[in-house]
Amino acid sequence: MDSDKKKEAAPFFKALKNFALTKADMWSTPGHGGGQGLKSSVLGREFYEFFGKNIFRADISSSVPSLGTILDHEGAAEDAEKNAAEIFGADTTFFVLNGTSTANKVVFFATCAPGDIVLVGRNCHKSIMHSIILNEVTPIYLKPAKNSYGLIGPVPQSEFTHEAIKQKIKESPIVTNKRIRKVQLTVLTNSTYDGLIYDVDKIKEKMSALTHFLHFDEAWYAYGHFHPFYANRYAMSPYQKKRGVKRPPVFATQSTHKLLWAFSQGSMLHYKMGTNKFELDVQGLKEANLFHASTSPFYPLFASIDISAAIMDSDGEKLMGKALDEAIKFRKEIINRYKKHKKADSWYFELWQQEMKLKHVNKDPKNWIIDGSEPWHGFEGLEKENVLLDPLKVTLLTPGIEENGEMQPFGIPASIVSKFLNTRKIIPEKTGFYNILFLFAPGVGEQKEERLVKALDEFKTLYDRNEPISGIFPELINDYPHIYTPEMGLKDLANKVHDFLYINQIFEIIPKMYNDLPEQVMAPHKAYYGLVDSKAEYLSLDEIAGRVAVFMILPYPPGIPLIMPGERFPQSGGILDFLRMSERFDNMFPGFSTEFHGVKKIENEDGKIEYRISCLKRSKKEAAAQ
Template sequence: MPKPISRILLVNDEKLVLKALVKGLNAAARQLDNPLGTAFSGVETAEQALAAISEDGDIQAVVIDDQLHRMGEAGKARGKKMPMSALELIHAIHEMRPEVDVYVLIAQQDEDEVVNTLLCEAVDGYFYRDDPDYLGWYRILSTQLLERAHTPFYDKLKQYVFMAKDAWHTPGHSSGDSLRGSPWAEDFYDFMGEHIFKGDLSCSVPMLDSLLHPTGIIEEAQQMAAKAFGAKRTFFATNGTSTANKVILQTLLAPGDKLLLDRNCHKSVHHGVVISGALPVYLDSSTNLEYGLFGPVPKAVIFKTIAENTDATAMILTSCTYDGLRYDLKPIIDAAHQHGIKVIIDEAWYGHGRFHPEFRPTALEAGADFATQSTHKVMSAFSQASMIHVNSPDFDEHVFRENYNMHTSTSPQYSMIASLDVARRQMSMEGYKLLSRTLALAGELKELINSTGVFRVLELDDLLPEEVKQDGVRLDPTKITVDISESGYTVDDLQKLLFERFNIQIEKSTFNTITLLLTIGTTKSKVSRLYDALMRISRETRAPRRLYRTPAIPHFTSLRYLPRDAFYCAGELTPLLDEADQVNQKLAGRVSADQIVPYPPGIPVLVPGQVITPDIVSYLVNLLRSQKQVELHGVVFDGWLPCIRVLTDADTASLRPLDGAE
């Protein structure tokens, strides 16, 4: 197992003093226990410090001499351009890498004045310049790093497993005993590994705390996650971000409360609308027809909708999108907050954003009240492991907890909780380093793909629909969208070729693009293998073929009834095709009882309570007949005949139409 490396940077503009500090602290590190591989180095200026912190992801803490603060401020008071002060350096470090611990060297006689100033700057501690107790300083610095690297739940889970207690409780496999020696199941035990079963425990083990009512190690792990991700409170979710979104919506919304939501949000948000009984106000996303992509909702549309619905309770947006497009969130959040509208940001694809300046600001940093993140998508957590981050100033924990417990299993997977704990530790201790590597690999991969002359990585300007090009939208460079239209392959054929011949599985596709997801687990060898595959394919020099464009999703029509009311009606299945195998025109004007979602991309064409138009029926039929394979969630096949559930006359007679509904 590789040993960790932890570097602590000293900043002091007196060369001899700096040399003595570095020498003394390194001697202390050699003399005392050093489990994290702590070593000290020094620089003389704030500018050098920032350069070192930017280049070296192993720097975990910085100790700054307060004299930088005094010299800088005194010089500026006289109107002179001076080096960056200690206070400015502290701000710059927090802006660049907020996870790095910051300490200050001060004179003992100035303690009251300096400490009062620095405590407001989230400084982790201070030492007396004139009393260099190297052993004491090292112990303090090392202890702080150990606390940040601590994984309370994972450590306790390991401890319990190694106790080897006899299990007289659930789960039924009893630490794997039911599988070992079984001719029918032992191969599963061998494949999964011993510890996956020994760590699969239940709420019958008090020392492992309770996810539904945490008061011990799970609560401690959540508090550490909150600090790492920049939240006031953080809650672990073992049912994925789908459940996290539903929990928040059900917490904030009562039946009839108004919710503003982008139509291209995850289907879990639309499910949350049904569960909460909210009145949704849908914002049509921008669309890029050339590549079959969905972009953000235009800022002008968001601002106009907020102004027209100042009585809304909440707004939820997705940032970044599946394709990596990020809103300029701060002005949007500010506009909502002016009217007391709570803002939820689905950051399922953007949980890593806090740990590298390339990706910031995050939703919480931009002022969001809630953010949900799929920790498993881009970090080292197990699938379904997610987090809910809360920064709302009037957060009602009791109401939230009641809704959280309503959706959370009373038998959560403890390995999943441990993976969240470990994912937080990894991002806190080496997230910057890993993301720097991922960004470098993304840049390299982009150049390699473009060098094939056949495949082309789409730039931000290519991806953005025209109506959002002036909205300050940014692109997450770890999501790479590749135009394949010159390759001579259809997307389905290319995906099959990559999978069967080159052992490569991609993230998603449209009719003429494939999307590659780079994470902290992406390696140089994977980049090389992908490039080799695409280069070999490009050398086949196939003539470009016509790619049939996926039909454009129709704009949202109108909502006649609350989605919850429509969903809970009995309804009836009605075919999309008539007796002549043509589009069933009788569906026009009917009201959908279900959510109909083409996947990919997962944007509902219909939601419960929405009026069906001929364009929508034609769109669904065209998708069914499309060359591109698309799942249609919500479409039911009666034999070979595709049907959707719509309201009957009896249903509509029992429902109250929404105000202004047609």
């Protein structure tokens, strides 16, 4: 696009709408032919009427010439992506239709060859870990901070030094070239799931001598560019010109669907040149994208990314300012309630945030910077000015655990609160053992907030009255009558679950599990190929100590791996304790079980749930040595 030409807002959406309204006869895919094909059956008609005519008219094949081709980034599709690059501060932007899970894979595929060394935050999403396997690269991990709430924090600055990285390369049993001066790619998650945002400019400066490419996974943070609150803390931020300071080429991958308005799976991949003006081979990036994209893109999905960019262009700052105001208002509401109940010697939900005077709960970023020495966050090793807590990611704490990790005799596990909220048609983003995450996406609105506060108050009332669960969770009593009885109260249930977690000292298990990274035995892809080569077997938890994992294992959410393929389970403690505890928990509290990826749950003859884990078979020599 000619840069002097005024850009048209949402060009792809407009072209698609214009085409859909022509009601052309479609002799091409998709088979529903603009929805007509569905109308000949009763169910088909119900489906058609539920979604409405336009979604079907807009769901077209790539053979419509007036729209250009999405996969070749031509025509209206190209205009839309060029607009988005300008709007989000990138040199190049692609819309990716299989979410940031795929955008991450495209970045790896465009930048890494087998054997390349990549530096990856161990708190990265599993799609980054999948990319490591798919591209057969050699990972070195940056260790994130963890706290006793089970929240996984950012990577401390001390991990980004030349010495720290050199030491990791030296110690790695799977890196063969120890003399390497720069790693190929470094990947960090910005912001973390729980809203911790790096000082990105500082990281770019620090990393320019250490990595060829820098990649920020901003799946949860597509909006950093649009409000001064987030200045210098997002991947595509403009360079602050400093003499002699270099920055590497930077990628950002963002789920436009997570907190903006795209349909699910709508993401953007942005690229920005470094100070050495390294020109990315855009054709190469297109090719990498083609490896991962379906040849039948869903046009309304593409249009929804386009429209999100256009909205942010015209109203981004206003909308983000309003979202921050709403989140801040909600936070104040919770703080006030907490104080009121505390005064009356009662309990209420708390917020995971800085202790500050109510007047400082505002839009000044200074108030949200994490001071490493403060106890509230529970992380160790963080420096001042390093990370910022995003007010839009609201973590509510339920009673049961102190910031120093000490468990209290009284507690209300968060899974019970979340289950209750579900009964009130409220769906939180993530539930931990004693914390629940709510996302204040732009446009949340007052009434939605009021409903949430009302439901939290209602939970407190029912809990304090020990209201029978028969009226609250009747399905638990129907489905598992041997465990949950009609006379059981809400407080009884909470006590029972809390007692289990207390006795098992869950908060000793969690930090150990994340702190002691398992021993790397081989590159992840080599272990994964054990599966395809029939060199893997499923083992019970009593059998996995010392064995090498074939799948990554991760609780979902947050989707961050506890062990990677090619890593060895410890002989005792760490992840073993966590898996054993989870297996017992699933049997004691059905209806509240943890979702794991990489764990096969089977039901034995007694109806007991048992975990099975895929491990590499031992060679005859290894087996004999045992």
